[in-house]
Structure formats: structure tokens, C-alpha cells
Amino acid sequence: MRYYGCKTKLLDYIENVTTSLPLKKGAVFFDIFSGTTAVGQHFKKLGYTVYSNDFLEFAYALAYCYIQINQTPKFTKLKRNLPKLLKADDVINYLNNIPNKNDFITKNYSPFEKNKRQYLSIENAKRVDAIRNKINEWSRKSWINKDEYYYLITALIEAINLVSNITGTYAAFLKTWDGRALKPLKLTPPKIINSERNNLALNKDANNIVSKYNVDILYLDPPYNSRQFAANYFFLELITKGWFDKKPEIYGQSGMIAYDQKKSTYSIKNKAVETLSDLINKSKAKYIILSYNDEGIISLDEIRKILSTKGVIKEYIKEHKRYRAINQDGSHNHTHELLFLVTVNK
Numbered sequence: 586m587r588y589y590g591c592k593t594k595l596l597d598y599i600e601n602v603t604t605s606l607p608l609k610k611g612a613v614f615f616d617i618f619s620g621t622t623a624v625g626q627h628f629k630k631l632g633y634t635v636y637s638n639d640f641l642e643f644a645y646a647l648a649y650c651y652i653q654i655n656q657t658p659k660f661t662k663l664k665r666n667l668p669k670l671l672k673a674d675d676v677i678n679y680l681n682n683i684p685n686k687n688d689f690i691t692k693n694y695s696p697f698e699k700n701k702r703q704y705l706s707i708e709n710a711k712r713v714d715a716i717r718n719k720i721n722e723w724s725r726k727s728w729i730n731k732d733e734y735y736y737l738i739t740a741l742i743e744a745i746n747l748v749s750n751i752t753g754t755y756a757a758f759l760k761t762w763d764g765r766a767l768k769p770l771k772l773t774p775p776k777i778i779n780s781e782r783n784n785l786a787l788n789k790d791a792n793n794i795v796s797k798y799n800v801d802i803l804y805l806d807p808p809y810n811s812r813q814f815a816a817n818y819f820f821l822e823l824i825t826k827g828w829f830d831k832k833p834e835i836y837g838q839s840g841m842i843a844y845d846q847k848k849s850t851y852s853i854k855n856k857a858v859e860t861l862s863d864l865i866n867k868s869k870a871k872y873i874i875l876s877y878n879d880e881g882i883i884s885l886d887e888i889r890k891i892l893s894t895k896g897v898i899k900e901y902i903k904e905h906k907r908y909r910a911i912n913q914d915g916s917h918n919h920t921h922e923l924l925f926l927v928t929v930n931k
Contacts (some may be wrong), residue, residue: 879921
């Protein structure tokens, strides 16, 4: 999934640090800034008990689907009302073939009737409107339960991501059409990770909940620069929340929705140190692993100072390819990803 800061290419690196720790099978791994859940999914596959948290709605949908759900939903009640839908794949196929619909997404985020925004092609926007409306209808009728709802929302988010006319975030759309954006949107069944653990998805502010969970490993991957994730991924937030009770106000060339209540102080330079200090101070874990970047707005020395209040620190460093926005030059193509491992004082 196209997501700024995703740790997919660093999973082995994180695993090597984590598996060196003397923990029992099924240890609790708390990914408190879970994003796309790439890290959480990896450790769920390894047999850990995984808790995932993110205060963005679309990230919570992904966490609920991939972390909390341990088996593919049965769609039992939907099956009673639509008898031909025998299993999850049938439900996905049904949604892929319902009639198109002109609704909020088509009218505001595609070049429909001379609208200048082109996040999606007109055809794909109509597909999104049709599918999202149908999921909402089934939910209102109680034909699908919470597991099934987030399973379908996840399928839609991931399908949109594959055909969005963007470089990597939704802060802006491309002025010309990317080839993949012209391909037809199609849902595919999310690949559920089977697990016997009591895994958990949360949708809270990390600093407000960290003290409530006594865990084995607290994994931290907070925002490290001034880019606000709520702004960069507002479109996926809109899809997840829907627009059915009250149409959201949108503004600007991009059609942004208000995100003031979702601003992260980790991305505000004069607040980031205080916010991280608060999180570390309130944390309850045997080990803390902090992933941070050498271009972050908190200096590495400041991070060391904060973490040293909690225990003994080990540092690991890895060079990897740098994310480059469309308006940045290519003079600085690599950056360094640091992992700080803290063995917490008893």
C-alpha cells in the first residue's frame, strides 16, 4: 500500500532486534502508531499477541481487519438476506458487479461535469460511490456485523489505493493521469491472518492510552516530520467515515476535509519533544523499541535523553531509500532509519 513512512522494507530489521529478546511465545507486541499495520501483521504471523492502535479512522479499519480479526468473516446474516452470497469471496464479487452510482465521491473527486479534481477516474469514482453506499446500507440494516464491515471497508480502501491518481499521498492529485489510475477499480478479498491470540485494534490517541496497557514490547513509530498524516490521507479517512449522516465540508483545490482534531503534536516541532517524553514516561512495557529517522524533527540526542529515563538503550542503524515527494530534487536519495531498544528498568 502506498503510505508515507510504511516500514515494509524494514520488517526483517525490526524482527532481528525483537526476536533477540528473552520473551515467551505469544508475547504482547503493542504497535501504538500502526499506520497500514505492516509491522503488526508481520508480528502476528510470527505468533505474537498484537495490539495495534492509530487515531486515524482508515488505519483503524486496516488494524481491525488484519490484526483483530483472526478468521475470514462468515457473512451469516447477509447470506440469509442474499442467499446466493455463500462466502466472503461471493460478497466481494457481488460488490464488484453492482451498478455504478453518482454520489459524493464522483461529484467532488473525479472530473465529473468539469470538476477539476482528479483523484479517481469518473468510472472508478462511480464504483467507489456504489460500493461504499452498499456497505453503508448493509450496516444500517444490521445485515453485516463489525468484523464484516471492516473487512469490506479494508477491501475498498486497498482497491482505491491501487487506482488513485497520486504520487504517494492524497495531499494533491496528479494533473495528468497515471496509467494505473485508468485501470478499473476492483475489490479483492483481504488476506486474513489466522491466529489463536486475543489480538486487538484500537482507535485512540497514543498518549491517552499507553498507560492502560502493560505489555512486553511497546513499538513506537511516531510521525517524525511536519507532514500531517490526517491531511495526507484525508481521502481514505473520508471513505472510511462516509458522508451519509452529514456531508462533510470540503475546501481548496484538493477538496480537503477539516482535520484540526486529528493533528499530531509529534509533527509540530515545538511540541514533539514534550509529547514523546510524556508517552515514554507513561509507558508500561518490558521493552520499548522506537523507530525514528535521522531527518526527524526531534534530534537523536534528545531522543537518547528521553529514553534513558526509562532504561538502558541499544541503538541500531540502517540506511534505506528516502521517500521523495514530486516537488523535491533527487540530490538526497537515502536516509538512515534508527531503532532504539530500551530495556526498561524494573
